[in-house]
Amino acid sequence: MAVAMFVDRVVLHLQAGNGGHGCVSIHREKFKPFGGPDGGDGGHGGDVTLVVDPAVHTLLDFHFRPHIKAENGKGGAGSNRDGANGKGLVLRVPDGTVVQTPDGEVLADLIGAGTTYEAARGGRGGRGNAALANARRKAPGFAELGEPGDAYDVVLELKSVADVGLVGFPSAGKSSLIAVISAAKPKIADYPFTTLVPNLGVVQAGEGTFTVADVPGLIPGAATGKGLGLEFLRHIERCAVLVHVVDTATEEPGRDPVADIEAIEAELTAYGGLADRPRLVVLNKIDVPDGRDLAEIVRADVDRFGWPVHEVSTASREGLRPLVFAMAATVDAHRAAQPVLEPTRIVLRPPAVDESGFRIETVDEDVYEVRGEKPRRWVRQTNFDNDEAVGYLADRLARLGVEDALAKAGATPGCTVRIGEREFDWQPTVYAGAAYTPGSRGADTRLEDPERRTSAAQRLAARKARRRRPEDGAAGAGESHPPVAGSAESGAAGPAESGVDGSAAPGAVGSVEPGVAGSAASGVDGAGESRLGSG
Numbered sequence: 001m002a003v004a005m006f007v008d009r010v011v012l013h014l015q016a017g018n019g020g021h022g023c024v025s026i027h028r029e030k031f032k033p034f035g036g037p038d039g040g041d042g043g044h045g046g047d048v049t050l051v052v053d054p055a056v057h058t059l060l061d062f063h064f065r066p067h068i069k070a071e072n073g074k075g076g077a078g079s080n081r082d083g084a085n086g087k088g089l090v091l092r093v094p095d096g097t098v099v100q101t102p103d104g105e106v107l108a109d110l111i112g113a114g115t116t117y118e119a120a121r122g123g124r125g126g127r128g129n130a131a132l133a134n135a136r137r138k139a140p141g142f143a144e145l146g147e148p149g150d151a152y153d154v155v156l157e158l159k160s161v162a163d164v165g166l167v168g169f170p171s172a173g174k175s176s177l178i179a180v181i182s183a184a185k186p187k188i189a190d191y192p193f194t195t196l197v198p199n200l201g202v203v204q205a206g207e208g209t210f211t212v213a214d215v216p217g218l219i220p221g222a223a224t225g226k227g228l229g230l231e232f233l234r235h236i237e238r239c240a241v242l243v244h245v246v247d248t249a250t251e252e253p254g255r256d257p258v259a260d261i262e263a264i265e266a267e268l269t270a271y272g273g274l275a276d277r278p279r280l281v282v283l284n285k286i287d288v289p290d291g292r293d294l295a296e297i298v299r300a301d302v303d304r305f306g307w308p309v310h311e312v313s314t315a316s317r318e319g320l321r322p323l324v325f326a327m328a329a330t331v332d333a334h335r336a337a338q339p340v341l342e343p344t345r346i347v348l349r350p351p352a353v354d355e356s357g358f359r360i361e362t363v364d365e366d367v368y369e370v371r372g373e374k375p376r377r378w379v380r381q382t383n384f385d386n387d388e389a390v391g392y393l394a395d396r397l398a399r400l401g402v403e404d405a406l407a408k409a410g411a412t413p414g415c416t417v418r419i420g421e422r423e424f425d426w427q428p429t430v431y432a433g434a435a436y437t438p439g440s441r442g443a444d445t446r447l448e449d450p451e452r453r454t455s456a457a458q459r460l461a462a463r464k465a466r467r468r469r470p471e472d473g474a475a476g477a478g479e480s481h482p483p484v485a486g487s488a489e490s491g492a493a494g495p496a497e498s499g500v501d502g503s504a505a506p507g508a509v510g511s512v513e514p515g516v517a518g519s520a521a522s523g524v525d526g527a528g529e530s531r532l533g534s535g
Contacts, residue, residue, distance in 0.1 A: 008158040008197070008235070010062040011102070012119075017045025017070040017086035019123035019146025022131070025078035026139060037139050038080045039129040043073030045122025045149040046086035050099065050108075052115045053092035057200065059158055062091070070120070073146060076128045086122055096161035096238060102153050111161065111238075119154060123147035126381055132392075142389035144381040157234065160198050162213035163331045165239030167268070169260050170217030172247045173284040175199065176314040178214040181324055186214055198235045205328035212327075213239060218267055233271045240334035241327060242268070243280045244307075248295045249288040257283065257298045261305065278330050279307040282323060287313035358402065360409045368411050368426075369418040370402055376420040384422075403428050 020042025027035025048070050062068075068091065074083035099108040099117060108117040126144030133140055166174040175186040182201025199214040215235055236242065244264060246257040261281065268274045281302055283295040295311045302309050308326060312319035358372025375397060382393045397403065406417065406426065417426045 007059045007063045008160075010059045010156050011066060012062055012154050012156060013067045014048050014120040014150070014152045014154060015067075015069040016048050016120035016149030016151070017072040017088075017122040018148050019043070019045050019125040020073035020075040020083035020086075021146050022126035022128035022143030023076035023078060023081075024129045024141060024143045027079070037129040037133050038078055039143055040076030040078070040080050040082040041128050041131060042076050042125030042144075042146045043083035043085040044125045045073045045146070046070030046088035047118055047122050048089050048091065048120040050091050050093050050097070050110060050117045050119055052095050052097070052110045052113055054095060054113045056092050056094045058094065059097070059156055062156065070122060070149065072149075073122065073125045075146075076125075076143070080128075080130055082128075083125060085125075088122070091119075093156065094158055096159045098157045098159060100155040100157060102155060107154065120150040120152055123149040137392075140388065140392075142383060142386045142392065145383055147377065147380050159237050160200060160213045160235040161211075161238050162200060162235075163210040163239065163334075164203075164212045164241045164243055164327050165236035166212065166214050166243050166245050167218060167236060167264055168245035169247065169255075169264070172217070172245045172260075173314055174214050174217070174245045177245060177282070177284065177312070178212050180314050180317060181320060182212060184212075184214070203324060203327070205324050208328055208332065210328055210331045218264055233267070237273060239277065241280065241330045242274065242277050243282055243327070245282045245284055246302075247285055248283045248298065249285045249291045258301045261302065278334070279305070280323075280326060280330070281305070281307050281309045283309065283311045284314065286311050287316045287318065358400065358405070360405050362409065363418065366412070366415045367418065368406060368409060368415060370406075374400065375402065379420045379422050398429065 022042050023039035025037065025039040027038040029035055048068055068089060070089045071086035073086045076083045093110060095111060095113065097110045098106060099110065099119065100106050107119075110117060124147045126146045129140040129143050132143065166177060168174055175188050178184050178199055178201045179186055179188065182203045184199050184201030186199040198216070201212050201214070202209055203212055213235060215233075218233070244261050246260050248257055250256070250260075283299070283302070286292045286295050291313075292311070299309060299311075310319055310323045310326065312323055314320075358370055358375050361369045361371055363369050378393055378396055383389045406415075407428065411417070411426055411428075413427055415426045417424045
């Protein structure tokens with residue numbers, strides 16, 4: 001019969017689903033020539049979530065399938081049809097799974113049935129042109145692209161969640177002990193390192209139960225990784241009680257029960273975090289010849305540690321009942337002191353970011369980088385094959401203040417500007433030279449018309465002058481005016497003046513043509529046009 005593999009560490013390559021693209025569509029219907037945009041939004045990509053399942057005890061499934069990819073969101077369609085969201089993936093992991101980065105940073109510690117962790121979030125779907133329409137842009141000819149989903153490599157490590165951990169040298173009888181006090185069926189043989197993976201068993205003590213973990217044998221140097229010590233020691237981190245299983249009948253030179261306990265304690269201390277756990281000592285194999293006498297001899301030395309000592313035999317099952325109830329009492333005391341764990345939802349990715357602003361960083365000479373979540377997201381959503389979409393991106397960046405910030409940072413036309421994974425040759429809409437003086441709303445005052453009326457008083461005076469023009473024109477239409485000195489006699493063209501105060505009559509505009517003696521006769525028609533007379 002094949003034995004199922006126990007896998008307690010895997011590396012997963014997670015890929016959340018990408019968001020669907022928005023749709024560019026114009027509504028077409030009979031007798032509706034201006035139907036307007038009706039492109040739908042793209043669907044969001046699927047997430048990758050880890051969930052603690054008590055029925056799962058190993059990471060074996062992920063060992064053969066390390067590449068995990070969620071479903072992408074569907075693209076939008078016409079008639080305001082939004083794309084479907086991608087289906088997320090739920091990965092069921094054992095209780096006690098630790099999620100880490102490849103560098104060893106702990107992201108989540110999943111303890112308790114139902115605890116969830118969102119390991120990779122799907123990309124946001126792009127908006128269709130119906131959602132991008134506004135009062136100025138009635139029918140956009142572009143849509144937003146869907147954002148890519150998160151892509152991470154995470155390390156899953158299983159730390160067995162057991163109440164009691166059996167520790168000791170190889171061939172001390174740990175597997176035999178868990179086999180007789182529980183229904184576990186570990187491999188048992190008469191050579192060292194028979195057990196290579198932890199074995200878990202459930203022990204019944206009266207009306208209560210607790211779990212026991214048979215940790216593979218430890219040797220001196222285990223805390224530094226010798227003999228796969230680090231792989232084995234992490235499985236006792238969560239154990240509430242540690243039980244030293246000692247072989248009283250060992251015949252190896254230089255070994256005795258006290259020396260074995262001291263060696264194991266040295267490794268536990270070097271590993272760290274286990275000094276406060278209660279301990280029990282089990283003197284095993286008292287059924288062998290002279291085994292009981294040897295146990296009586298070393299008991300006095302073992303008592304100096306201050307821990308309860310039990311003499312047992314896994315072969316004859318002597319002393320097992322008191323040992324089991326002693327374990328149960330210690331476990332109950334530990335449980336009473338611990339708070340009740342409730343299933344929680346842990347969401348650590350993506351981290352909280354401030355999308356309200358940005359900053360400009362000088363990367364190199366004439367190379368600037370715009371940092372900020374909002375500009376980066378806008379660039380990801382832009383289809384650079386569409387000129388209208390690129391213009392929309394430029395407008396958004398200008399409204400955000402990116403151009404002004406680049407000018408203040410010293411950027412000049414032709415500089416390289418990097419936003420996310422894109423690089424641009426910056427050509428500002430406003431020259432950012434040394435003589436640049438910003439006006440209202442960031443306008444360049446050098447480009448403004450100097451004759452332009454800019455004050456409210458000037459605009460009010462011009463409005464009043466326009467209102468007086470019909471009256472002044474009617475009064476000056478029938479009057480005769482002398483010619484301008486030197487205009488007709490010299491044969492040069494000159495303006496004809498009219499009106500009492502010498503100002504040009506608004507309603508009678510005339511010009512003097514060469515060779516004409518006197519002023520030009522002018523008349524005003526209904527449209528305000530002038531009729532030129534010649535002599």
